[in-house]
Amino acid sequence: MFEILKDKQILLGVCGGIAIYKVCEVVRLLTKAGACVKVIMTNSAQKFISPMVFSTLSGQRTYTEEDFFKVEEGKIFHIELAKSGEVVLILPATASFISKLASGQASELLLATLLATKAPVYLFPSMNVSMWENPLVQENLKKLKSFGYLIYEPSEGDLACGEVGKGRLPEPSEIVEVVKAHFKEKSLKGKKVLITGGPTKEPLDEVRFITNASSGKMAYFLSKEGYYRGAEVHLIWSISETLENFPKLNYFSEIPFPKIYKVSTTKEMLEVCLKIFPECDIAIFSAAPCDFRPKIPYPGKLKKTEKLIVEFEVTEDISKTLSQIKKPHQITVGFALDEPSKLENYALSKKEEKKFDFIVANPLSTPGKDFSDFIIYKPTKEREEFKNFSKEFLASHLLDLITLEIFRRGASC
Numbered sequence: 001m002f003e004i005l006k007d008k009q010i011l012l013g014v015c016g017g018i019a020i021y022k023v024c025e026v027v028r029l030l031t032k033a034g035a036c037v038k039v040i041m042t043n044s045a046q047k048f049i050s051p052m053v054f055s056t057l058s059g060q061r062t063y064t065e066e067d068f069f070k071v072e073e074g075k076i077f078h079i080e081l082a083k084s085g086e087v088v089l090i091l092p093a094t095a096s097f098i099s100k101l102a103s104g105q106a107s108e109l110l111l112a113t114l115l116a117t118k119a120p121v122y123l124f125p126s127m128n129v130s131m132w133e134n135p136l137v138q139e140n141l142k143k144l145k146s147f148g149y150l151i152y153e154p155s156e157g158d159l160a161c162g163e164v165g166k167g168r169l170p171e172p173s174e175i176v177e178v179v180k181a182h183f184k185e186k187s188l189k190g191k192k193v194l195i196t197g198g199p200t201k202e203p204l205d206e207v208r209f210i211t212n213a214s215s216g217k218m219a220y221f222l223s224k225e226g227y228y229r230g231a232e233v234h235l236i237w238s239i240s241e242t243l244e245n246f247p248k249l250n251y252f253s254e255i256p257f258p259k260i261y262k263v264s265t266t267k268e269m270l271e272v273c274l275k276i277f278p279e280c281d282i283a284i285f286s287a288a289p290c291d292f293r294p295k296i297p298y299p300g301k302l303k304k305t306e307k308l309i310v311e312f313e314v315t316e317d318i319s320k321t322l323s324q325i326k327k328p329h330q331i332t333v334g335f336a337l338d339e340p341s342k343l344e345n346y347a348l349s350k351k352e353e354k355k356f357d358f359i360v361a362n363p364l365s366t367p368g369k370d371f372s373d374f375i376i377y378k379p380t381k382e383r384e385e386f387k388n389f390s391k392e393f394l395a396s397h398l399l400d401l402i403t404l405e406i407f408r409r410g411a412s413c
C-alpha cells in the first residue's frame, strides 16, 4: 500500500503553549500514516500534558529534560536524537523557545538536539497575537529563517486567550500535509500544469441544471500532488472547495499556491482551458464535462403542469479541441469511463483520437468514490492495472509516470 510517510523518522519537539492539545492529534495522525515519531518535551510542555500521552499515541518513548544528563549504553541522548530524525518539527514553537534557539542556546535537551541536528527543522509558532506581532519575536524568527529554519506562520482566528488574530497553530491535518509535502521530490519545479475536475452543469431552466456524478476528488488529489512536486498548478473546476487544507508551501519556498478557476458549463471550462493550455507543460483532463446540454434553456422556472420536451445538443469537446493545438513537448492525460467489457477499446480509441500520452480507464462506478479500479495506458503502449486503489495513490503514481516521461523525452533528445 502506498504511503509517503511510511517508516519516516520524525523528531517532534513539543513546547509549553496552549495549542499543545492539537499536537496530540498530529502525533496520532503521523503514527497512523506509518511514521516513527519521537517526541521531546520541554519542562513547560510537561506542565500542560503528561509525556505518557505522547508515548501512548506514538508507541515510542517520550524524551524529557530528565534524559538530558543521562547516558544509557554510552549514548548521549541529544546527539543520538539529533541523528535519528529525517525531519524535525517544533510545535507549538513558543516565543520563549524561539528566542532561546535564535540565541544559539543548548541549555535544554530539545535546544541541544536542534543545535546538533543536520535535518531540516520546521517551526510552527503559536501564541497570543500581540506576542506574535512583538518585534522581538519577529526579529528572532527572521534570524532563524536566515539560518535555514523553516517557519510555518500561524493562522488567524479565535485564540485561547479570548482575543482574535494571528497566532493559532494550524489544524493537525494541515501540519501533516506539510510533512507529506516535505517528503515529495520537487520533480515538477518550473512546470505549468493544467488540471480539470468535477462535473460541469448545463442549465435546464433558470434554477435547474443537468450534471453528473463526478465529485472532483481526482482533480483535488492531482492538484495536491502537482503542488507538492513544485509545479505551478492551474485547477479548472466546478467545485466550491477552497483547498484550505493544502499547506502554504510559499512560507518557505517559491512554489506557488494552486490557482483555482471556478466554472460551471462545459463551454466555460473550454474557454478557460484555451487561455491556459498553450503555456502548459502538462494537462490532465480529469473533469467529467456534460456531453450534451438543453439546446434552449427554459426562461424562468419550468412548472409541473407544463409539457416537458427538452431538445439536447452536443457540447464542446474540450480535450479534442485542445489536441488540435497540442505542441510536441506537452504531455496530456485523459480519463475514460465505461462498462468493463467496452472499457479497453473505448480508452484506446479515445487516447488516439485526442492525442493523449496517457489515458486512465476506470469503470462506471468510479465517480464520487475514494477507491476504484484503474488501468493506465502509457505512451510506450504498456499498461498498468490497479484493483481497488485510492484516487490519492493514482494521482501520485500518475505524476511519477509523467515525471519519468519528461525525463525519457529529455534523455532521447
Ligand SMILES: Cc1cc2nc3c(=O)[nH]c(=O)nc-3n(C[C@H](O)[C@H](O)[C@H](O)COP(=O)(O)O)c2cc1C
Pocket (backbone or CB within 6 Å): 014, 015, 016, 017, 018, 019, 042, 043, 044, 045, 092, 093, 094, 095, 096, 097, 098, 126, 127, 128, 131
Ligand atoms: C496557560 C498558558 C498558556 C501559554 N500559551 C503560550 C502560547 O500559546 N505560546 C507561547 O509562546 N507561550 C505560551 N505560554 C508561555 C510559555 O508557557 C512560557 O513562555 C514557557 O516558558 C515556555 O517554555 P518552553 O518554550 O520551554 O516550552 C503560556 C503560558 C501559560 C501559563
